[in-house]
Amino acid sequence: MTSITLSGVNKSFGANFPVIRGVDLQIEDGEFCVFLGPSGCGKSTLLRMVAGLEMGYTGEIRIGDRVVDKVEPADRQVAMVFQNYALYPHMSVYDNMAFGLRQAKTAKAEIERRVQDAARILQIEPLLDRMPKALSGGQRQRVAIGRAIVRQPKVFLFDEPLSNLDAALRVHMRSEIATLHRNFPAASMIYVTHDQTEAMALADKIVLLHAGKDMLKHGSIAQVGKPLDLYHRPRNLFVAGFLGSPTMNFLPGTFIAQEAAGARVALKGGEELVVPVNGGALAPGGAVTLGVRPEHLAPVAAPAAQTLTRPVTAVEHFGEYSFVYLDSGTPTPMIAKVAGDGGVKAGDTASFAAPIECCHLFDGDGIALNHLTSL
């Protein structure tokens, strides 16, 4: 049993500074779960609570069937990979990896076998006699992962392990972590990051966390689900805006009426669209927000039903695709991600259509209205 269960978990720093509020979460056996969120949302704190490095919380944390709230970190059968690697500078790579096993009084032959096995998996066998200062960033990260592997933990914990690496190495190490997950299918993994790309690429499950006032108002967890669930069916404006790059376009509008095909809304630009959501609870004339991702906007030759027509304010070309910036009537421009050069330039007026199943509608409180069709 390597599942992790958090029930009613709250944590404050001092008397008046809550960082985690009302977390109820189930991570299944062998699942790769990513804690994602903006700075200060408490994702690392939550991870450290699972590790046993952060105490003084209320609620209950279970690993498998065992409540671990009062269990020392070393006895929780977890292993952690730190953002800055946390290798012992005065020990060789071998000793770094063997240290925990020696502390646990593991037999010498067993230590040797486990360290060599981990070194082979991570391809760091030639580095075993080196000191950490003689290693590159990527090598240090592998050693840190190796130190976790040799302990054969039930749970691997990763605290932003790739954020100190350059972009190319980050992509490479990301795939290695995915491979590690395949090699240890029984172990659950919790991975903390603020990088949505890493989260989307690695996660079986994403836990997106609120920060600040949203955390106080709605609790820490904004949404839990599979990566594509969060991408295609965000629960609220925060989730919709956090996932995706460039971020989702939000266009203010007014609810007109619920029709069979969906909710009819009038945008500030004058267009009327039908979004396939259930707006039955909305009052006609109520404020709503239409959400549509830049990559879902496709250029069309002329204005028509279900299209958005706006003046082009700027175009950024990236070769394979371009970002077309459109005047949204709000301080934030609307962005369309189009193939090639987009065929438009600043000063033009351009029309874009969005597949209606990719449009989202949020009520006055920023809560997403349910789609009429499932994914």
Place this chain on the structure above:
Amino acid sequence: MATSPITRATGRVAVPVLGLFWLAVTTVPFLFMVMTTFKTQQESYSSSVWALPEALDFVNYADVLSGPFLTYLKNSVMVVVISVILIVVISAMAAYAFARMRFRFNEALFGLIVAGMIVPIHITLVPIYLMTRHMGLYDSPFALIGPYVATSLPISVFILTEFMRQIPKELEEAARLDGCGPFAIFFKVFFPLSGPGLSTVAIYNGIMLWNEFIFAYVLTSSTSTRTLPLAIWDYQGQYTSNIPAILAVVTLTSLPLVVAYAFGQEKIVKGMMAGSLKG
């Protein structure tokens, strides 16, 4: 901040000039001391103080070494080595607690210990003398160890606490995950990683205690129990002093320190600078 060419040129000239001046200030007395040791007592009175010795005469060294100098040396080495070991171990353990453990009155206690640096040792002489007599340690080299350790702890704890605060917290957490308790974290992670800080404390205190005079003067009285700084007294009479012999004692006494500082100065400076610069 941009500097003008004139400022840079002035700096290029002024820094070496000031350096040479300071070198002269520190070296000339040392050279004077060594030079005088080769003069006879009579010569030291009759010739100019800056005159070179007439011959390289080692008679003063022979005279010093034939006396109780080696007994003083043995006592000094024993007292300083034991004291420095105790200072390093005790202050490192205290520093780890102050730097990393959260407990009530942590900051207040740290402040109190550091405040110990401003207590002049002279006002403690009488109580320490009485305590030493009461404990039956008077006129023994071991009488010095307690006061030496106690008076050296404030600066040592201060240096090591600042040093240990800079050791990344994640190393401690990694050790906890690896199954270490506070003692294992201290001895297996913090102590080895505090090498430069420990060297600073050891060398700094070694120098201070090697030269320590007042406690040695108050707490010991026999030739067999005294330490090197008191050796000078053997060559000082009521009406006259054998200055070349005294300077020979000082030269021999300072030699170990000169050697230690030559090899350890980098570590002393590094330890002293701990916390002053962002890594």
